Amino acid sequence: MDLYRASRTGPMDFNTENRGPKAGKTASSNDDRLDSGLDSLKEEEYIEVAADLGRLRVQCAPQSSAEPQQDGAEWKREVTEDGDTYLHLAVIHEAPDMAIKMIDMSINDPFLNQQNYQRQTALHLAVVTVQPQVVDRLLRAGSDPTLVDNSGNTPLHIACRIGSLACFSLLTQNCPDQLQTILQMPNYNGQKCLHLVAMHGYLSLLENLISLGADINAQEQCNGRTALHLAVDLQNRDLVKLLISKGADVNSQTYGGHTAYHLTYGRDDEEIKKMLFDLTAGDLRDLSDTESEDSEDDYGDDEELESEDDDDDDEPYDDIRVMGQK
Incomplete structure (x- = not known):
């Protein structure tokens, strides 16, 4: 499912933990912005975004180096009027395959910790939308679990508030050095x-x-x-x-x-x-x-x-x- 089609679908299904809609315009909260990204783009920009993301569907060898990838990718510098990167958009609109592809191309890259204008990282949004697979990949790739959004919440705060045991477990198990600080x-x-x-x-x-x-x-x-x-x-x-x-x-x-x-x-x-x-x-x-x-x-x-x-x-x-x- 590409990002363009994801943005055009109707109200999203309820998640498996029965806490309401995963994302989209049907959910509203002062703490979590789930209606950002493609919803803010003009009609003609949808095609351009989908095309740009489509170019990311390439075969790339797994990156084993601990150093950030210096590939000069232009897509890492693109942001929407809400400050969302393509990775934010892929997470918001629940396109995990595309999100994971970008994560694998950005291991230990500051791009992973880029915050939108509500200071949400991709990790925040992956927890908000309850996508454990993306949460796991982000943590392993170098996402910082101590960063806070504009309400002062770390991703663990959000997992605690929404009651996601899967995201909670990943966040507490994969950041032992920062856990006591976060608590x-x-x-x-x-x-x-x-x-x-x-x-x-x-x-x-x-x-x-x-x-x-x-x-x-x-x-x-x-x-x-x-x-x-x-x-x-x-x-x-x-x-x-x-x-x-x-x-x-x-x-x-x-x-x-x-x-x-x-x-x-x-x-x-x-x-x-x-x-x-x-x-x-x-x-x-x-x-x-x-x-x-x-x-x-x-x-x-x-x-x-x-x-x-x-x-x-x-x-x-x-x-x-x-x-x-x-």
């Missing part, structure tokens, strides 16, 4: 990989992350919630039990001073509430009437801040100088 990297929402799998309730991925060395008590940077706080927020009993069995700290507090038990107030699952009540330190169980919602106070008490500002206004400034004089 500690928050995206621009302050969320690490562990938080993303907790938010979506992927139990097996969470177990894998913990076994790989992810900090089970890591706090989101925005409000200080741990995976256990998130599990309670979602009322995911199985996830709460799993986290507790793995040693999650039930006494960990958000930046607003709330434990996971505090988040059970007003929630329906009495089993979660009882479980956390029994485990939480006695002096951390009570929640004042004015702090019934964690989200209301995690960023501080606005009225208190305003009061402090008012107090400051009452004090005249006595250290202002004009032309050296008070």
Whole structure:
């Protein structure tokens, strides 16, 4: 299937992991741009792109050298108005044979890590579209798994968010030197990989992350919630039990001073509430009437801040100088 025909097909099939459309205009997300590439080209440019990519269908000997290939290929320098290379386009429109051909012609070449205008590499897009074969080939050819898109997500963050076990396994097994760094990297929402799998309730991925060395008590940077706080927020009993069995700290507090038990107030699952009540330190169980919602106070008490500002206004400034004089 060439890229031109791929761009002309209707809504794409649902993937085998039953998480919605693989790619195309039927899927929309603030984090992943799946409607780029050929969709942005003019009608007359479709033929030209297809012809250019067709010229790449050549027989080439496998490259064994560890050095980047210096073939001066013009196609490596071509980009669309979205900043997509031909490799980006092949991945977006799910033409794996063509993508793999380009990858094999670009081993250890910076071309593999070129980012489009949303800072997505071909590896990001291969994970977004759930193409494990392309993910594997990109990693083996020298793609950098630590690069982030314009939401601060590495490819592993994306695999954790969409719950792709195949892509997750490839990314964790093929980048051992960078793995611990990636596990500690928050995206621009302050969320690490562990938080993303907790938010979506992927139990097996969470177990894998913990076994790989992810900090089970890591706090989101925005409000200080741990995976256990998130599990309670979602009322995911199985996830709460799993986290507790793995040693999650039930006494960990958000930046607003709330434990996971505090988040059970007003929630329906009495089993979660009882479980956390029994485990939480006695002096951390009570929640004042004015702090019934964690989200209301995690960023501080606005009225208190305003009061402090008012107090400051009452004090005249006595250290202002004009032309050296008070």
